[in-house]
Amino acid sequence: KAGVTQTPRYLIKTRGQQVTLSCSPISGHRSVSWYQQTPGQGLQFLFEYFSETQRNKGNFPGRFSGRQFSNSRSEMNVSTLELGDSALYLCASSLTGDTSTDTQYFGPGTRLTVL
């Protein structure tokens, strides 16, 4: 069974540009969550999608957005990039997203560098 895949694995952008990251969950999983990991702030929750609907959102500015498609694949977009957006972006999939029962499976991440 294939794991969570994220593309691209590495990305270099300049300030002011926008970027789109992609996440394909494990087959059959309908929930996808996104996290940002930086040395200073650690791992922080961005948002979670289930059946194409955003169910929860972390404390990030509106420049960070996401969506989920009918096949459960998810994309996140960051507009008007800032230096502080440089981070490892991780996505996680689970069957239902119910944190009381589900295990989350994480992808390898996309390393974004903003110059």
Next chain:
Amino acid sequence: KQEVTQIPAALSVPEGENLVLNCSFTDSAIYNLQWFRQDPGKGLTSLLLIQSSQREQTSGRLNASLDKSSGRSTLYIAASQPGDSATYLCAVASGTYKYIFGTGTRLKVLA
């Protein structure tokens, strides 16, 4: 607001030693707690998931305990090996559909 702290931030031990990693959280109203492992530049691997109604979980050389009332969890690693070297993260599910992560413990097991 839930806050999760891990102590120590870094740990270096000789091979074969048994060790304990600590995780504390401020709000005892949690759904579950997970321990993850992260290798440098890689994603997270789930090690153990403890439901709020459980006291401990075991997998191989790993044992995780949970004391909700005191807001603490420990990850016990028996007979450590160099391959155990990684960053260990605990994460608490205290709100719907999301986890709050700890700051991590960077473990190095010396051969």
